[in-house]
Amino acid sequence: MRLIKLVPDDTNIKFLKFRVPFYAVSVLLILASWAVVFTNGLNYGVDFAGGQEVRLTFEGQTEAPIPALREQVGQLGYGDPVIQRFGADNQVSIRVRLPAEAEGVPGAATEIGNQVIASIENSYDNVRQDGNDTVSGKVAGEFRSTALYALLAAMLAISLYIWVRFEWQFGVGALFALFHDVSLTLGMFALFQLEFSLQIIAAILAIIGYSLNDTIVVYDRIRENLKKYRKMPLPELLDLSVNETLARTVMTSLTLLLALIPLLFFGPASLFGLTAAITLGIFVGTYSSVYMAAPILIWLGVSSDSFVPQESVADAQDRKARGEV
Structure with missing residues (x-):
């Protein structure tokens, strides 16, 4: 019995061909989301409003x-x-x-x-x-401040880890992708005035975790290919890396959506906001891993030499002494 493959093994989609218009749309969505947040405000639940x-x-x-x-x-x-x-x-x-x-x-x-x-x-x-x-509203305000600090700390800690694990450009790319995902989620809650409570903070942290997981998989493949294909132009290498991880990305997203969509439409009203946030997060997290986290590496100066160990002065002199130069 042959297994069904939603994504063929030899996909060759030119994701980065349209990276500029996609980035422009994403930046506009981020700005629009924050404009709605500041204009409409968030519909705070009892946890945050008293x-x-x-x-x-x-x-x-x-x-x-x-x-x-x-x-x-x-x-x-x-x-x-x-x-x-x-x-x-x-x-x-x-x-x-x-x-x-x-x-x-x-x-x-x-x-x-x-x-x-x-x-x-x-x-x-x-x-x-x-x-x-x-x-009191004062206690509720403290809850809001603590929740905000938790989100910021999570995003900064993740970016620092990626910086140490890869290169600083990768940390910046991951941070921008996470900022994109959180901004669009907040924009949805401000636009539709869904109740914003501690449940939604938990949902946003889950979105950050999912988006990070997907981004790290893509980044790890990019790093491997940078070592393997030294002469390949970076846009082609990024397309190759995204295509190689596409099957994993699609299957992970669809598996989560199979559980979330029935809960979104038939679940209890008390879980609607939580489910809606995570469902949106699956889409924007997958999108940001492909169209936010990967293309930004080009503009941040990542090259084929980024993961090649630099030769020290002592090693160069030793190689010269052996006549290998």
């Missing part, structure tokens, strides 16, 4: 009914709640976003928490209230 937190214990049950609670609280009109276990299996923390009209009104936030508690007590017996507190 809200009301209610802590409850379901004393009559061994485990809190989190899926049912998420649906029930979501029907109260305060957006998608953030519900997590808090301590034992029958203890939960429920956070809802405060509406704009409740800000600055004494007692409004507590009243919203009481509505959440009353709704749950009407549906479940033996529910104990453990807390009804307001999550």
Whole structure:
């Protein structure tokens, strides 16, 4: 039985032939994404915008009914709640976003928490209230700052690793590709006003990891071919390297999409933002590895001598003494 090959072994696609227009489009998309972010802003969830937190214990049950609670609280009109276990299996923390009209009104936030508690007590017996507190905007701001620092630290650490592992040009190329992927993801959330929460930070970190993995595979093949084909023009060598890794790239992306697309259309609403971010990240991460990370090496001055060990002065003198010059 013959195996089905989505990508033939002898592909010879001239990816870098259109590197200039593709780069121009990518730069425009990055600028447009940040323009939308600064114009529309991000639709921060409870984690980043503050809200009301209610802590409850379901004393009559061994485990809190989190899926049912998420649906029930979501029907109260305060957006998608953030519900997590808090301590034992029958203890939960429920956070809802405060509406704009409740800000600055004494007692409004507590009243919203009481509505959440009353709704749950009407549906479940033996529910104990453990807390009804307001999550301040200051705390939410600290969450935003910490999340931003985590993203920046991840991108810089990755670039530093690639710099040490390959050459500094490769580190710059990987950093630009990652910046492209993160920018387009943020632009999508700002454009469609999808809720931006800690889940999305996790999704962006996953996108960075996937894009990096794909980029390193391409870079490793480029490095091997630079040593093997010393006289080949760099654009042709980059095309060769991308084509040689194309089958792996396509199969990896399709495998992930087979799991993500059903979850995107038929999964729970609470996971829609996370799934949408990673799905977009698969596309832009694959694209950036081919059209961002590889072509930039030409403009950064990578040549066929980049990975050839440089002869020291002592080695040159020794070779000259042996009459090999």
